[in-house]
Amino acid sequence: MCRLAMKTANEPFSPYEVLQAMEAMQEGYDGSGLGLLLRGVEFTDFNYKSSHPILSGIAHTRDAMHRLNKFMQSKGFVLKYDHEFDLDTSNIEAKDRFKYFVQVYKKPEAWDSMSKEEVEDQLTMIRLAIRRDGEENGGDLTVYSFWPDVIMIKEVGWPLQVGDALGLDSGRIKARICMAQGRQNTNYGINLYACHPFFIQGISTMTNGENTAFIPIKDWLTGRHYPAYIGYQSDSEVFTHILHYVTRQLKLPLEAYKHVITPLKTEELKEHPQGDFLLGLRNACRRLIIDGPNCIMGSLPDETCILTMDAKKLRPATIGGKPGEWAMASEMCGVDAMIPDRDRSLDFQPMREHTVVVPPERQEFKIWSQFDPFPLPQAA
Amino acid sequence: MVSIRSISSTPSSLSINDMPWIVEHNESRCTLCGQCTSVCPMGAIKLKYMRKRMPKMVLNASERSNTFKIFVGIRQRTNVEHRCIGCGMCASVCPNQAIKPVFNPIIDRMRYQSTKGGNAVKRGGRRNVPGPNLLDRILFDRISMLTDPALDAGRHEFELNTLLGRVLPPEEFLRRKMSGEWIPPVREIFPFIIGSMSFGALSPNMWLGLLQGVAYCNEVLGIPVVMATGEGGCPPWVLKSKFLKYIILQIASGYFGWDEIIRAIPEMKCDPAAIEIKYGQGAKPGDGGLLMWFKVSKLIARLRGVPEGVDLPSPPVHQTLYSIEESVMKMIQTLSMAWNFKVPVYPKISGSTSAKAVLNNLVRNPYAAGLLIDGVDGGTGAAYNVSMDAMGHPIASNLRECYLDLCAQGRQNEIPLFAAGGVGKNGNVTQNGMALIMLGASGVHMGKYIMQAAAGCLGSENNRCNVCNIGICPKGITSQNPKLYRRLDPDKVAERVVETFKAIKTEMKKIMAPLGRSQSLPIGMSDALGIEDKAVAERLQIKYVC
Known part of the structure; x- marks a missing residue:
C-alpha cells in the first residue's frame, strides 16, 4: 500500500517538508517510486509568471534533450527559464538520467487568439507528442506535465533520497501545494509513468491501495477515444482521468466525482432529494465505479484540494491543519509531520460518503457528504 | 428347439x-x-x-x-x-x-431405426455432450492479497445486481435529463435470470412454482430475480397481477399468447420487467418454437388462441417483416410504444458468427435495450435432433467478440449483453455465470439448470429422459397432462427456486470477495480469468495458465 502526503498553504513552502512527512510513514512503501506535484510555484532564481506553461520530465540522453529543445522551438515556444537542480546522482539508482528538466516556456504568439480551452488542448497535445516521441525512441524521454504553474518530478527510489539527490532541501523551488506519493509496487512493473500523482489538463490525483475494477474502467475510458486517456501503467491513473471526465467533459460540479466513483446504493438514492438524477448518473457512468480500498487526494487548477475515500472505507486518511495551511496524509503521522502545531481535535477522517474540499482561499475545509443535496439546480 | x-x-x-x-x-x-x-x-x-x-x-x-x-x-x-x-x-x-x-x-443400434415413417428424430432437453464444458474450465485467478485485501464474503456488503435496459452515454444522459427528454427505462435485476421457458412447454404447476419462488426472492429476500416466459403468453391472472413486474414477456415468430397480452394491457397493474423478442434460440438456431400436439391442452389452446391437440410450429423468422434489420427496428419500436416507452425491449438471438452484425444494428437503434445471445448448449422443449446436435455457436467466444466489439466503440456500458446456453449444465451455475460476466456479459439466462435444481428434471447429457417434447415428463415439469403435473407440488418448486438463488448469491460473493470486488458486478473483468488452454486463452483474450 502506498503512502500519500499533501500540503496546501497560502505561503509557498519547500516540497522537502512533504518528503519529511513521507519519511514518517515509511513502513508503507518500498522505494519503487516517488512522485511529486507542485502547484503555485516560485523559483528563487527566476521571477515566474504563472501564465507560462512549465514542462516537467526527464531526458535520459543528450540526444533526447536536443530533440526536445528542437521540437519546442519548432512549435514556436520560447524558453524563459531552465531550472538546474543541484544534483547529487549518487543517491539515484538509475543511471540513464541525463537531465531532470523543469522548463518555463512562453507560449507561441499565434496562440494569443485561441480560447482558453483551445490553449489547454494544445498544451495537452504537445505533452502527448513529446511522450510519443520518447516512446518511439526507446523511452529516452519521459514527460509528466506541461501546464502553467505545475511542476512534476518522478523518480524511482526512496522519497528522501530522491529529494536529497535533486537538492530539493535548498528551497530553490517552493510551492503552495505539494502532493507526494511513495509507491508500493503492486501488480505492475516499476515504471516512471506508473508513479503518482497523475496529471491531465491541470487536474491531478494520487491514490493508495488498488483499484480492482481497473480493467473494465480502463476499457471504457479508452473507448472515449480522447487522446490523453492513455497510459494506464498504474491502475490508479483512472482516478485522475475519471475526475477529468466528470468535471471537464461532463462539466459536472466537483461533488459529482464521488457520486460517479462510489455511487450510493439504490435504497439510499430512493431517499435522496436528487435520487432520480443520481440514479440515472450512476447507471450512465456504471463502468466508472471503482473498487478500492483507496484513498484519493487531488488538486485542481484553481488550487482547490480534495480528499475522498472509496466506499469500503478501509483506509485511515486524515486531514488536519489551521486556517491558511492544511495537510492531508494517508496516515495520521504524516499530518503530524507536516503541521505539528495544529489543533488535533479538529482533524477529520472522511468516511465512505465524504469528500473533503479545501477551497483555494484555505481558510477552512469543507466536508461534503453524498447524502447532502446535490448542487445542480437542473437536476432537482 | x-x-x-x-x-x-x-x-x-x-x-x-x-x-x-x-x-x-x-x-x-x-x-x-x-x-x-x-x-x-x-x-x-x-x-x-x-x-x-x-x-x-x-x-x-x-x-x-x-x-x-x-x-x-x-x-x-x-x-x-x-x-x-x-x-x-x-x-x-x-x-x-x-x-x-x-x-x-x-x-x-436403435438410433439407426428411429426414423420410422420417414420422420426425423425429435427430442426435448439438451445437446448431449457430456463432460466439462469450456465455462467449467475457466479459473478466477486474480486473487487479492496485497494492497487490496480479499474481502469477507460473509460480512461485507456486495453490489450484485445488474442493469437491463439501454444506458445512455453520460453526455447524452445529462443533455436529455436537463432538457426533460425521454430517458430509456432501465431495470436493476439479479444477474442470474430464469430463461425463457414457455407456458405450454412447462406445466402449470411448474410455472406457478417458478413464479412463487421468484416473487419470494423479490419480496421477502430482496433478490430482484426476474423470469422470462417463452413464446406462448402468460396466464391472464398473472398479466393482471402485481407479479408481472418480475416477468420478461417473450414475443416470438408465432405470436402465440399475444392476443391475451395486448388485451390485458389496459388492466395491467404494473409493467412487465422487459419484453424479449425472440429471433433465435441457441439449441435450434434457425428454427421457430415447436409445441407438439401432445401438449396443446385446453388451457394452452385457449391462451394461444388455437384448436386443441395440434402441432404448433412457429416460423423460423418473423414473417410479417422483410428483413431482420427492419424487423428488429420496427418490433422494438412497436413494443416500446405499447408500454409507453417505459419497458425495456431487447432481442434474443441464437449464437452465430453473425451476432456482431445484429449487435451493431442494435447499437444504432436508440430503443434497443440489450441483446441476449443464446449459445449452442442451450436447451429446448422440442427440436429435431440434427438441429440440437449440429447447429449453433458456443456462447463464450460469441459473447466475448461482441463485448470487445462494443469496447472498441466505447459502447460497452450502453447495450447490456446477456448470455445463455449451457450455464450450469454440469451444476457449476455460479462459476459459469460469473465467467461469462467477466467475459463481458451483464447477466446470464439459465433454463435447464433451474429445471434440474428447482423441479428435479431428470435430463442428462447422456440423453437421459429428454422427452420434454411429447408431454410425458415423468416429473410433471413439461407436461400438460394433469395426472403427470400433479406430481409436482408448486410450493416445493418455489422453495427450491428460493434455495437456488440464495445459494447463487452466496457463491457470487465467494467469487467476488477474493477478487477484491464488491462495489459493482465485475462485468468485463477479464484480468481475473485464466484457462489451461492456450488456444482458448488467445481467442477469449484472457490469460493462459498452467
Whole structure:
C-alpha cells in the first residue's frame, strides 16, 4: 500500500517538508517510486509568471534533450527559464538520467487568439507528442506535465533520497501545494509513468491501495477515444482521468466525482432529494465505479484540494491543519509531520460518503457528504 | 428347439443390447407390485407371463425329463416407441431396489431405426455432450492479497445486481435529463435470470412454482430475480397481477399468447420487467418454437388462441417483416410504444458468427435495450435432433467478440449483453455465470439448470429422459397432462427456486470477495480469468495458465 502526503498553504513552502512527512510513514512503501506535484510555484532564481506553461520530465540522453529543445522551438515556444537542480546522482539508482528538466516556456504568439480551452488542448497535445516521441525512441524521454504553474518530478527510489539527490532541501523551488506519493509496487512493473500523482489538463490525483475494477474502467475510458486517456501503467491513473471526465467533459460540479466513483446504493438514492438524477448518473457512468480500498487526494487548477475515500472505507486518511495551511496524509503521522502545531481535535477522517474540499482561499475545509443535496439546480 | 424361420427378424428388429438404456431387473428382489410398469412414461417395461423349463433328472423312462414353470416377470420392450429413456422413475418407485436403467456404453443400434415413417428424430432437453464444458474450465485467478485485501464474503456488503435496459452515454444522459427528454427505462435485476421457458412447454404447476419462488426472492429476500416466459403468453391472472413486474414477456415468430397480452394491457397493474423478442434460440438456431400436439391442452389452446391437440410450429423468422434489420427496428419500436416507452425491449438471438452484425444494428437503434445471445448448449422443449446436435455457436467466444466489439466503440456500458446456453449444465451455475460476466456479459439466462435444481428434471447429457417434447415428463415439469403435473407440488418448486438463488448469491460473493470486488458486478473483468488452454486463452483474450 502506498503512502500519500499533501500540503496546501497560502505561503509557498519547500516540497522537502512533504518528503519529511513521507519519511514518517515509511513502513508503507518500498522505494519503487516517488512522485511529486507542485502547484503555485516560485523559483528563487527566476521571477515566474504563472501564465507560462512549465514542462516537467526527464531526458535520459543528450540526444533526447536536443530533440526536445528542437521540437519546442519548432512549435514556436520560447524558453524563459531552465531550472538546474543541484544534483547529487549518487543517491539515484538509475543511471540513464541525463537531465531532470523543469522548463518555463512562453507560449507561441499565434496562440494569443485561441480560447482558453483551445490553449489547454494544445498544451495537452504537445505533452502527448513529446511522450510519443520518447516512446518511439526507446523511452529516452519521459514527460509528466506541461501546464502553467505545475511542476512534476518522478523518480524511482526512496522519497528522501530522491529529494536529497535533486537538492530539493535548498528551497530553490517552493510551492503552495505539494502532493507526494511513495509507491508500493503492486501488480505492475516499476515504471516512471506508473508513479503518482497523475496529471491531465491541470487536474491531478494520487491514490493508495488498488483499484480492482481497473480493467473494465480502463476499457471504457479508452473507448472515449480522447487522446490523453492513455497510459494506464498504474491502475490508479483512472482516478485522475475519471475526475477529468466528470468535471471537464461532463462539466459536472466537483461533488459529482464521488457520486460517479462510489455511487450510493439504490435504497439510499430512493431517499435522496436528487435520487432520480443520481440514479440515472450512476447507471450512465456504471463502468466508472471503482473498487478500492483507496484513498484519493487531488488538486485542481484553481488550487482547490480534495480528499475522498472509496466506499469500503478501509483506509485511515486524515486531514488536519489551521486556517491558511492544511495537510492531508494517508496516515495520521504524516499530518503530524507536516503541521505539528495544529489543533488535533479538529482533524477529520472522511468516511465512505465524504469528500473533503479545501477551497483555494484555505481558510477552512469543507466536508461534503453524498447524502447532502446535490448542487445542480437542473437536476432537482 | 424352435425352428429358425419362425424367429422374427426384420431390418428394424432390436434386442435389448441395441437400446440406449438397458433395464436391469433383479427377480429375486421383485415383489411384482407393478409400480415400475405403471410409472414408466414410455411403457418400456411390462409385466409378462413367462415360461421357463425346469430340467429334471429322472430314472424312469416312462416320465418326461422336464417340467415347465410359469412365472410373472419384468420385460423390457425393444421397439423405438417403447424404448427405455433412462429416466429412472422405475428405480425411484421400486420398494425393493429391484430395478434400474443402466446406460448402454456402446453406440446403440436403435438410433439407426428411429426414423420410422420417414420422420426425423425429435427430442426435448439438451445437446448431449457430456463432460466439462469450456465455462467449467475457466479459473478466477486474480486473487487479492496485497494492497487490496480479499474481502469477507460473509460480512461485507456486495453490489450484485445488474442493469437491463439501454444506458445512455453520460453526455447524452445529462443533455436529455436537463432538457426533460425521454430517458430509456432501465431495470436493476439479479444477474442470474430464469430463461425463457414457455407456458405450454412447462406445466402449470411448474410455472406457478417458478413464479412463487421468484416473487419470494423479490419480496421477502430482496433478490430482484426476474423470469422470462417463452413464446406462448402468460396466464391472464398473472398479466393482471402485481407479479408481472418480475416477468420478461417473450414475443416470438408465432405470436402465440399475444392476443391475451395486448388485451390485458389496459388492466395491467404494473409493467412487465422487459419484453424479449425472440429471433433465435441457441439449441435450434434457425428454427421457430415447436409445441407438439401432445401438449396443446385446453388451457394452452385457449391462451394461444388455437384448436386443441395440434402441432404448433412457429416460423423460423418473423414473417410479417422483410428483413431482420427492419424487423428488429420496427418490433422494438412497436413494443416500446405499447408500454409507453417505459419497458425495456431487447432481442434474443441464437449464437452465430453473425451476432456482431445484429449487435451493431442494435447499437444504432436508440430503443434497443440489450441483446441476449443464446449459445449452442442451450436447451429446448422440442427440436429435431440434427438441429440440437449440429447447429449453433458456443456462447463464450460469441459473447466475448461482441463485448470487445462494443469496447472498441466505447459502447460497452450502453447495450447490456446477456448470455445463455449451457450455464450450469454440469451444476457449476455460479462459476459459469460469473465467467461469462467477466467475459463481458451483464447477466446470464439459465433454463435447464433451474429445471434440474428447482423441479428435479431428470435430463442428462447422456440423453437421459429428454422427452420434454411429447408431454410425458415423468416429473410433471413439461407436461400438460394433469395426472403427470400433479406430481409436482408448486410450493416445493418455489422453495427450491428460493434455495437456488440464495445459494447463487452466496457463491457470487465467494467469487467476488477474493477478487477484491464488491462495489459493482465485475462485468468485463477479464484480468481475473485464466484457462489451461492456450488456444482458448488467445481467442477469449484472457490469460493462459498452467
